[in-house]
Amino acid sequence: MPPARKRADAQRNEQVLLDAAASVFTTSGVDAPVRDIAAEAGVGMGTIYRHFPTRADLIVAVYRHQIETCAEAGPILLRESTGPYAALARWIDMFADFLVTKHGLAEVLQSDTPGFAALHGLFVERLAPVLADLLTAAAGAGEIKPGIQAYTLMRGVGNLCAGDSSDPRYDARSMVTLLVAGLRA
Amino acid sequence: MPPARKRADAQRNEQVLLDAAASVFTTSGVDAPVRDIAAEAGVGMGTIYRHFPTRADLIVAVYRHQIETCAEAGPILLRESTGPYAALARWIDMFADFLVTKHGLAEVLQSDTPGFAALHGLFVERLAPVLADLLTAAAGAGEIKPGIQAYTLMRGVGNLCAGDSSDPRYDARSMVTLLVAGLRA
Amino acid sequence: MPPARKRADAQRNEQVLLDAAASVFTTSGVDAPVRDIAAEAGVGMGTIYRHFPTRADLIVAVYRHQIETCAEAGPILLRESTGPYAALARWIDMFADFLVTKHGLAEVLQSDTPGFAALHGLFVERLAPVLADLLTAAAGAGEIKPGIQAYTLMRGVGNLCAGDSSDPRYDARSMVTLLVAGLRA
Amino acid sequence: MPPARKRADAQRNEQVLLDAAASVFTTSGVDAPVRDIAAEAGVGMGTIYRHFPTRADLIVAVYRHQIETCAEAGPILLRESTGPYAALARWIDMFADFLVTKHGLAEVLQSDTPGFAALHGLFVERLAPVLADLLTAAAGAGEIKPGIQAYTLMRGVGNLCAGDSSDPRYDARSMVTLLVAGLRA
DNA sequence: GATGAATGAGAATTCATTCAT
DNA sequence: GATGAATGAATTCTCATTCAT
Numbered sequence: 001m002p003p004a005r006k007r008a009d010a011q012r013n014e015q016v017l018l019d020a021a022a023s024v025f026t027t028s029g030v031d032a033p034v035r036d037i038a039a040e041a042g043v044g045m046g047t048i049y050r051h052f053p054t055r056a057d058l059i060v061a062v063y064r065h066q067i068e069t070c071a072e073a074g075p076i077l078l079r080e081s082t083g084p085y086a087a088l089a090r091w092i093d094m095f096a097d098f099l100v101t102k103h104g105l106a107e108v109l110q111s112d113t114p115g116f117a118a119l120h121g122l123f124v125e126r127l128a129p130v131l132a133d134l135l136t137a138a139a140g141a142g143e144i145k146p147g148i149q150a151y152t153l154m155r156g157v158g159n160l161c162a163g164d165s166s167d168p169r170y171d172a173r174s175m176v177t178l179l180v181a182g183l184r185a
Numbered sequence: 186m187p188p189a190r191k192r193a194d195a196q197r198n199e200q201v202l203l204d205a206a207a208s209v210f211t212t213s214g215v216d217a218p219v220r221d222i223a224a225e226a227g228v229g230m231g232t233i234y235r236h237f238p239t240r241a242d243l244i245v246a247v248y249r250h251q252i253e254t255c256a257e258a259g260p261i262l263l264r265e266s267t268g269p270y271a272a273l274a275r276w277i278d279m280f281a282d283f284l285v286t287k288h289g290l291a292e293v294l295q296s297d298t299p300g301f302a303a304l305h306g307l308f309v310e311r312l313a314p315v316l317a318d319l320l321t322a323a324a325g326a327g328e329i330k331p332g333i334q335a336y337t338l339m340r341g342v343g344n345l346c347a348g349d350s351s352d353p354r355y356d357a358r359s360m361v362t363l364l365v366a367g368l369r370a
Numbered sequence: 371m372p373p374a375r376k377r378a379d380a381q382r383n384e385q386v387l388l389d390a391a392a393s394v395f396t397t398s399g400v401d402a403p404v405r406d407i408a409a410e411a412g413v414g415m416g417t418i419y420r421h422f423p424t425r426a427d428l429i430v431a432v433y434r435h436q437i438e439t440c441a442e443a444g445p446i447l448l449r450e451s452t453g454p455y456a457a458l459a460r461w462i463d464m465f466a467d468f469l470v471t472k473h474g475l476a477e478v479l480q481s482d483t484p485g486f487a488a489l490h491g492l493f494v495e496r497l498a499p500v501l502a503d504l505l506t507a508a509a510g511a512g513e514i515k516p517g518i519q520a521y522t523l524m525r526g527v528g529n530l531c532a533g534d535s536s537d538p539r540y541d542a543r544s545m546v547t548l549l550v551a552g553l554r555a
Numbered sequence: 556m557p558p559a560r561k562r563a564d565a566q567r568n569e570q571v572l573l574d575a576a577a578s579v580f581t582t583s584g585v586d587a588p589v590r591d592i593a594a595e596a597g598v599g600m601g602t603i604y605r606h607f608p609t610r611a612d613l614i615v616a617v618y619r620h621q622i623e624t625c626a627e628a629g630p631i632l633l634r635e636s637t638g639p640y641a642a643l644a645r646w647i648d649m650f651a652d653f654l655v656t657k658h659g660l661a662e663v664l665q666s667d668t669p670g671f672a673a674l675h676g677l678f679v680e681r682l683a684p685v686l687a688d689l690l691t692a693a694a695g696a697g698e699i700k701p702g703i704q705a706y707t708l709m710r711g712v713g714n715l716c717a718g719d720s721s722d723p724r725y726d727a728r729s730m731v732t733l734l735v736a737g738l739r740a
Numbered sequence: 741g742a743t744g745a746a747t748g749a750g751a752a753t754t755c756a757t758t759c760a761t
Numbered sequence: 762g763a764t765g766a767a768t769g770a771a772t773t774c775t776c777a778t779t780c781a782t
Contacts, residue, residue: 013762013763033754033755033756034755034756034757035755035756035765038764038765043763043764044763044764044765045756045757045764045765046757046758046759046762046763046764046765047762047763047764049756049757049758050762050763055756107295110292110347110348112348112351112352148359148363149354149356149359151354151355152354152355152356152359152360153360155348155352155354155355155360156345156355156357156360156363159344159345159346159347159348159360160341160344160345161344162295162344162347163295163297163340163344166297167297167340169334169336169337169340170336170337170340170341171334171337172341174333174334174337175337175338175340175341175344175364177367178333178341178364178367178368179360179363179364179367180367181366181367181369182362182363182364182365182366182367182368183363183367184366194745194781194782195744195745198745198746218771218772218773219772219773219774220771220772220773228746228747229746229747229748230747230748230773230774231745231746231747231748231774231775231776232745232746232747234773234774234775235744235745235746236745383741383742403775403776403777404776404777404778405744405776405777408743408744413742413743414742414743414744415743415744415777415778416741416742416743416744416778416779416780417741417742417743419777419778419779420741420742425777477665480662480717480718482718482721482722518729518733519724519726519729521724521725522724522725522726522729522730523730525718525722525724525725525730526715526725526727526730526733529714529715529716529717529718529730530711530714530715532665532714532717533665533667533710533714536667537667537710539704539706539707539710540706540707540710540711541704541707542711544703544704544707545707545708545710545711545714545734547737548703548711548734548737548738549730549733549734549737550737551736551737551739552732552733552734552735552736552737552738553733553737554736564760564761564766565765565766568766568767588750588751588752589751589752589753590750590751590752598767598768599767599768599769600752600753600768600769601753601754601755601766601767601768601769602766602767602768604752604753604754605765605766605767606766610752742782743780743781743782744780744781744782745779745780745781745782746778746779746780746781747776747777747778747779747780748776748777748778749775749776749777750774750775750776751773751774751775752772752773752774753771753772753773754770754771754772755768755769755770755771756768756769756770757767757768757769758766758767758768759764759765759766759767759768760764760765760766760767761763761764761765761766
């Protein structure tokens with residue numbers, strides 16, 4: 001009875017699932033039929049439910065790694081940039097890039113469906129504090145207006161990124177740039 | 186041949202329908218089941234289909250009046266404000282107010298569902314030109330950066346307003362203010 | 371209070387209705403939406419229901435006159451033709467012509483929907499006896515096989531005529547000719 | 556990867572579905588609500604849609620086997636009968652029997668609903684050529700009139716069989732006999 | 741009497757979720 | 762553990778029929 005082997009299999013399967021979900025989310029949004037994700041992964045639907053009892057669990061799993069990367073970038077940018085505002089601007093750019101690239105993610109962020117609460121939680125817990133630190137530093141340096149809420153700004157950037165890829169006439173990045181410019185003291 | 190009386194009834198009913206739809210759109214989004222709207226209005230579902238053959242027709246009807254008001258405000262503000270930028274800022278505030286107040290409208294703007302094409306068209310045809318005039322005037326006066334697209338800005342403001350009312354921690358208006366500040370030359 | 375005038379109006383209206391129904395039946399079959407018939411007649415749907423409480427009543431009314439003509443032709447043909455079989459053959463041709471011309475009528479004959487009972491009754495009461503007389507005469511003259519049931523033959527011809535106009539590869543008349551030839555002793 | 560077991564279940568279920576559909580088609584015609592068929596089969600509606608995505612698929616499946624049998628009988632009869640006309644007559648009897656037995660099938664043949672195109676195709680492709688061969692043989696032997704179209708005759712027989720079982724006063728077989736007699740040179 | 745707006749039952753179809761194999 | 766067949770609730774849309782005006 002070698003449980004290690006099993007776990008290895010299960011993990012491999014889970015990764016296949018995550019990749020498939022990411023791909024389908026990108027194509028059809030996070031509301032995509034479970035069946036489609038299963039088909040993309042080449043597994044049965046039951047397998048998905050075994051690994052991710054609710055859709056939210058799957059979504060969170062899909063994006064956790066990328067959110068983590070984003071969170072870790074905050075302190076690094078703060079250390080390596082020429083100033084707090086520059087760090088802030090670059091982090092927001094990076095965050096926006098992440099959202100725009102992962103089509104559909106920004107839309108999920110907007111949804112207040114209970115099923116997505118886990119995802120919201122992840123953003124609030126991991127990213128909002130990082131952004132708050134950047135804002136505090138920049139405000140402390142007198143580079144931006146004081147009193148800006150990290151959560152609101154995060155949501156604002158997220159909102160601006162929604163639908164970027166589905167409308168060629170819209171350009172989320174230019175709007176984010178405007179927003180960042182507006183932060184200036 | 187006294188159809189006038191009939192029409193009075195039908196019009197009253199149509200207004201009831203519009204109010205009900207606006208209310209339900211706010212609560213459940215514009216994808217709300219037709220049955221729910223009918224129930225809210227206290228009419229049969231067939232009545233909705235009689236008045237508004239497609240869902241798009243209903244949505245457009247619900248918001249047409251308010252969009253019209255917004256469109257007419259542009260030239261007036263340009264005339265009465267202290268300068269083009271002030272007019273622009275006030276118009277955007279007004280527009281954002283409209284979107285935030287009419288819960289659910291901003292969300293519709295994002296959707297690229299074919300059923301909402303009529304609504305998108307209304308925004309593009311009526312509001313984008315108004316905003317474009319304001320931008321041109323402000324850019325001509327050297328008050329804002331040049332090269333900002335009316336459509337993109339309209340979508341950006343719309344995006345910022347999405348979900349404002351469903352999340353007490355988010356404040357769309359402050360983000361719009363930031364965006365408007367970012368327009369400054 | 372001149373009721374004659376009223377009746378004249380009502381009759382005119384009824385005729386308009388019959389014409390419209392005949393036209394719509396031809397185009398869309400006897401299952402056509404009541405609304406379509408009303409529209410074709412240029413009256414409200416309520417008017418149809420006032421004149422013809424059930425759909426069957428309308429159908430019967432539409433075709434009564436033509437059935438009557440057909441019924442009256444039987445004895446005349448028997449008198450004027452060169453022999454009973456010739457009269458029979460010509461009557462069947464005439465009957466088939468009637469059915470083929472009034473698109474949709476043959477189909478109704480097949481239906482055993484209770485709503486069409488009245489129409490069936492009309493056929494059975496008026497035409498079956500006429501055909502029976504023709505069969506009796508021809509059988510009596512030894513020109514056809516004995517024992518053929520008028521009702522069955524009437525239904526057979528009716529069936530052969532169904533769908534004639536909707537399928538260019540089918541030719542009801544040639545089949546009716548075959549059937550009539552098969553009657554020969 | 557043992558899909559064989561699964562398939563056994565699915566096949567059993569499919570057969571249940573086919574039987575139920577045949578039964579309901581007989582009772583209520585091929586336009587019967589999907590729900591009714593599902594109820595008769597004792598399965599959910601979704602199960603029907605899984606097995607037969609369109610109604611046409613179900614209808615074709617219901618009747619395919621029997622049509623096949625009929626098609627194969629043509630050459631056999633031609634070989635084993637005392638002459639081409641005898642073979643033709645026996646084949647038509649067999650065909651009529653098939654239609655009369657499978658209540659509702661003749662009615663489907665008449666319909667030109669697009670959804671039934673697949674079934675029509677099956678008849679045209681499989682049975683019309685068989686009948687054409689029989690006709691050619693009989694005409695070649697001088698036993699029947701020349702120039703009779705296989706498709707028209709097939710449709711004629713089909714028409715004669717419609718509604719046989721729903722009207723005790725009608726007897727499709729006797730009419731088919733008449734038609735076959737009428738083929739004689 | 742006529743009108744046509746309103747009603748609401750009925751039918752098709754989709755998909756999340758369960759569970760027998 | 763995995764599979765995918767089965768379920769059935771949910772939703773849309775269409776008309777026959779009624780009834781207030």
